[in-house]
Amino acid sequence: MQIFSYEHLYSFSHKIFTSIGCDSADATIASNVLLSADLRGIDSHGIARLVGYVRLWETKRINSNPNFKITHQTPSTAVVDADEALGLVAAPFAMQIAIDKARNVGTGWVCVNNSNHFGIAGYHAMMALENDMIGIAMTNASALVAPTFGKEKMLGTNPIAVAIPAGVQPPFVADFATTTAANGKLEILQRKNQDTPLGWVQDVDGNASTNANILKQDGALLPLGSDREHSSHKGYALGSIVDIFTGVLSGASFGPWAPPFPAYIPMPENMPGKGLGHFFGAMRIDAFQEANQFKNQMDKWIGRFRNTTPINPENKVLIPGDPEREMEFERKENGIPLVDAVVKDLKDLAVKFNVEF
Amino acid sequence: MQIFSYEHLYSFSHKIFTSIGCDSADATIASNVLLSADLRGIDSHGIARLVGYVRLWETKRINSNPNFKITHQTPSTAVVDADEALGLVAAPFAMQIAIDKARNVGTGWVCVNNSNHFGIAGYHAMMALENDMIGIAMTNASALVAPTFGKEKMLGTNPIAVAIPAGVQPPFVADFATTTAANGKLEILQRKNQDTPLGWVQDVDGNASTNANILKQDGALLPLGSDREHSSHKGYALGSIVDIFTGVLSGASFGPWAPPFPAYIPMPENMPGKGLGHFFGAMRIDAFQEANQFKNQMDKWIGRFRNTTPINPENKVLIPGDPEREMEFERKENGIPLVDAVVKDLKDLAVKFNVEF
Numbered sequence: 001m002q003i004f005s006y007e008h009l010y011s012f013s014h015k016i017f018t019s020i021g022c023d024s025a026d027a028t029i030a031s032n033v034l035l036s037a038d039l040r041g042i043d044s045h046g047i048a049r050l051v052g053y054v055r056l057w058e059t060k061r062i063n064s065n066p067n068f069k070i071t072h073q074t075p076s077t078a079v080v081d082a083d084e085a086l087g088l089v090a091a092p093f094a095m096q097i098a099i100d101k102a103r104n105v106g107t108g109w110v111c112v113n114n115s116n117h118f119g120i121a122g123y124h125a126m127m128a129l130e131n132d133m134i135g136i137a138m139t140n141a142s143a144l145v146a147p148t149f150g151k152e153k154m155l156g157t158n159p160i161a162v163a164i165p166a167g168v169q170p171p172f173v174a175d176f177a178t179t180t181a182a183n184g185k186l187e188i189l190q191r192k193n194q195d196t197p198l199g200w201v202q203d204v205d206g207n208a209s210t211n212a213n214i215l216k217q218d219g220a221l222l223p224l225g226s227d228r229e230h231s232s233h234k235g236y237a238l239g240s241i242v243d244i245f246t247g248v249l250s251g252a253s254f255g256p257w258a259p260p261f262p263a264y265i266p267m268p269e270n271m272p273g274k275g276l277g278h279f280f281g282a283m284r285i286d287a288f289q290e291a292n293q294f295k296n297q298m299d300k301w302i303g304r305f306r307n308t309t310p311i312n313p314e315n316k317v318l319i320p321g322d323p324e325r326e327m328e329f330e331r332k333e334n335g336i337p338l339v340d341a342v343v344k345d346l347k348d349l350a351v352k353f354n355v356e357f
Numbered sequence: 358m359q360i361f362s363y364e365h366l367y368s369f370s371h372k373i374f375t376s377i378g379c380d381s382a383d384a385t386i387a388s389n390v391l392l393s394a395d396l397r398g399i400d401s402h403g404i405a406r407l408v409g410y411v412r413l414w415e416t417k418r419i420n421s422n423p424n425f426k427i428t429h430q431t432p433s434t435a436v437v438d439a440d441e442a443l444g445l446v447a448a449p450f451a452m453q454i455a456i457d458k459a460r461n462v463g464t465g466w467v468c469v470n471n472s473n474h475f476g477i478a479g480y481h482a483m484m485a486l487e488n489d490m491i492g493i494a495m496t497n498a499s500a501l502v503a504p505t506f507g508k509e510k511m512l513g514t515n516p517i518a519v520a521i522p523a524g525v526q527p528p529f530v531a532d533f534a535t536t537t538a539a540n541g542k543l544e545i546l547q548r549k550n551q552d553t554p555l556g557w558v559q560d561v562d563g564n565a566s567t568n569a570n571i572l573k574q575d576g577a578l579l580p581l582g583s584d585r586e587h588s589s590h591k592g593y594a595l596g597s598i599v600d601i602f603t604g605v606l607s608g609a610s611f612g613p614w615a616p617p618f619p620a621y622i623p624m625p626e627n628m629p630g631k632g633l634g635h636f637f638g639a640m641r642i643d644a645f646q647e648a649n650q651f652k653n654q655m656d657k658w659i660g661r662f663r664n665t666t667p668i669n670p671e672n673k674v675l676i677p678g679d680p681e682r683e684m685e686f687e688r689k690e691n692g693i694p695l696v697d698a699v700v701k702d703l704k705d706l707a708v709k710f711n712v713e714f
Binding site: 072074075076077079104105106107109111134146147148149150151152154162164172174176177178179180181197199200205209223224226230231233234235236237238241243244247249250251254255256272273283284285287288289294295297298300301304305308309310311312315316318319320353 | 413429431432433434461462463464466468484491503504505506507508510511519521529531533534535536537538554557562563574581582583586587588590591592593594595597598600601603606607608611612613629630640641642644645651654655657661662665666667668669672673674675677694
C-alpha cells in the first residue's frame with residue numbers, strides 16, 4: 001500500500017487519457033469522474049480502472065475522439081449516441097442535457113447508448129445539486145448477477161444514484177449497486193484471501209457459496225435481498241428496471257448481451273443494441289415547490305434521521321452519502337492509498353506511454 | 358375462508374364508498390383500485406382494508422367529497438393537494454395528469470400531498486401502459502421500518518411500482534415494498550401462528566427476532582437487505598428516496614410523522630407537512646424511440662429472462678408481474694377467497710350502512 005496525493009494521481013490520469021487520444025477537455029472530465037471515486041472511497045471504480053479503460057481503447061472498443069449525437073428528443077427527453085466514447089465523458093455530457101431540459105420544462109431525462117463504463121453513478125447524479133435539482137443516474141453493466149431462481153448471469157450490478165440537495169445539511173447522496181454486494185467488495189476479500197458472508201454469491205449450480213473467487217468459476221452475484229425468503233426478487237426487479245431504462249429504452253445492448261468491461265472477454269454475439277447504456281434524470285426543485293422551503297424540509301428530514309435512536313450508541317444512523325463525504329474530506333487531506341497491484345499497473349502505463357508517474 | 362365473485366365484492370365496495378359520501382364516479386374509481394389488489398393476490402391491500410378506510414372517514418381523516426387543487430406546475434410537473442381524499446381516488450387523478458403532461462412534453466411527474474393510503478402502487482403505474490408509456494408510482498406510509506443501525510420506526514414500507522409495456526409479451530410490472538417483508542406477509546403468519554424467518558423484523562432493542570407479532574411490541578420491519586452485512590443500508594436508502602420524493606417534495610408529512618393508517622392511532626404531533634404523499638411518473642416511450650421498436654426489444658428482454666437456466670427446472674425464473682397476472686386470471690375465473698375475519702368486517706359494514714352483503 002502506498003499513498004498518493006489527489007493532484008499527483010489526477011495529473012497522471014490526465015496524461016494517460018491524453019495519450020490515448022482524448023483532447024484536454026475530455027481528459028479533464030474523465031479524470032474528474034475517475035478520481036472522484038478514489039476520493040469517495042469507491043476504490044474499485046477509481047484510478048484502479050485506468051488500465052482497463054486503456055485496454056478497451058487498445059482493442060478499439062473505446063473511441064477517444066467521439067462525436068456525440070442527439071438522435072431523438074422532446075422538451076423533457078433526449079437520447080444520445082455516445083459514439084463508443086468513454087462513459088466517463090459521455091455521462092456528464094448527457095447529464096448536462098438533462099439539467100438544461102429541467103431548466104426549461106421542470107425535468108429532464110436522457111438515455112445514452114453506444115457508451116462504456118461511466119465510473120461512479122454518484123458523480124453524475126451530484127451534478128444536479130449545484131443547480132438546485134434532484135439528480136438521478138443509472139447504468140447497466142456486464143452480466144454478473146443471477147436472477148432469483150436462475151443460475152445464469154443475466155444482469156450487471158446496475159447501480160442507481162440519487163442526489164438530493166439540502167440547506168445547511170450536506171446533500172443526501174445514495175449510490176448503490178442493486179446487488180447484495182458490489183463486485184468491488186469481492187475484490188477486497190480476494191486480496192485478503194477471505195470468504196464472503198452467505199448471501200452474496202452462488203456457485204455455478206446456484207448453490208449458496210462463500211467463495212470470493214466464485215465468479216471466476218462461473219458463479220454469480222446475488223440480487224439485493226440475497227434469496228427468495230429475503231426478497232431477492234425485489235433486487236432482481238430493481239436491477240431489471242435499471243437494465244430496461246438504461247439498455248432497452250436507450251437502444252443500447254442489455255441483459256446478458258451487455259458489453260464486458262475486461263477487454264480480454266470477447267463481445268457477446270448478436271447484441272440487440274449498441275454498447276452500454278445509461279439513464280439520467282434531473283428534476284428542478286422549484287418545479288415542485290420553492291427551493292429554499294424544500295431545503296429547509298430536507299434539513300429537518302436529515303436531522304431527524306441522523307438522530308434516530310441507535311441500537312448501539314457508538315454506531316449512529318447514517319444519511320446516505322455520509323461515509324463517502326467523510327472519506328473525501330480525509331483523502332483530500334491525507335492522500336489516496338493504492339494497493340501494490342494498482343501501483344504496478346500505473347507504473348506499467350507510465351512506461352507504455354512514456355509519461356512520468 | 359369463503360369465496361366471493363369479483364362482481365359481488367365490487368358492488369359491495371361501491372355501495373360502501375357511496376355510503377360514506379363518495380359520488381358514484383369516485384366510488385367506481387376507489388372500488389377499481391381496491392379490488393385490483395384482491396384480484397392480483399395482494400390481499401392486504403384489497404377489500405380487507407375497506408373497514409379501515411371507513412374508520413378513517415369516521416374520525417374525519419378522510420374527506421369523501423374532496424376538491425383536488427393543482428397548487429404548482431411546469432410543463433412536465435405538477436403538485437396536487439388532495440384535500441384529504443381517499444388515496445384510492447387522488448392517485449388515479451394525479452397519474453392522469455402525469456400521463457397528460459407526458460403526452461405534451463415527453464414525460465410527466467406529479468407529487469400529491471394531503472392524501473391517504475392509495476391501495477396498490479401497481480394499479481396506478483399500470484395506467485401508463487395503455488398509453489404506450491412507462492408508469493411509476495410511489496407512496497410513503499406510516500412508519501414501521503427501522504433504518505440500518507437504528508431501533509426507532511422511521512419509514513413506511515414505502516413501495517415502488519414500475520410498469521413497462523411490451524409487445525406480444527405481457528407487460529413488465531414490478532410493485533414492491535422497500536422492506537425485506539411487507540406488513541401483509543406478517544399478517545399471514547400471525548393468522549397461522551407462525552414465526553418469521555430471521556431478517557424480516559427486529560425487537561424493540563434492535564435485536565434479531567422471528568416474532569410475527571413484534572410490531573405490536575414496539576419492534577420494527579427491516580429494510581430490504583435485512584442487515585448491514587447484506588446491505589440493508591441500500592433498502593434504507595431506497596425507502597428514504599421514496600419518502601423524500603413522495604413526502605418532502607410534495608409538501609406532505611414524512612418519515613416518523615407520516616399519518617398512520619389505523620384510525621385508533623393518534624396523528625403524530627408537529628407534522629411537518631400535509632397528510633400522506635405520493636409521487637407518479639409517466640414517460641412516453643416514443644419520447645425515446647419508436648414505440649413498436651421498443652416493444653419488440655421488450656419482448657426480446659422478457660423472452661430471454663424467462664428462459665434463464667433455472668436452478669431447479671420446476672421453479673422457472675419469473676418476470677416481475679407474472680405471479681400477479683396469473684392470480685388475476687385465476688381469481689376472475691374462480692373468485693376471491695376471503696378469510697373469516699375479513700368477511701365478518703364486511704358483514705358489520707353491511708349492517709352499519711344498511712346495505713346488502
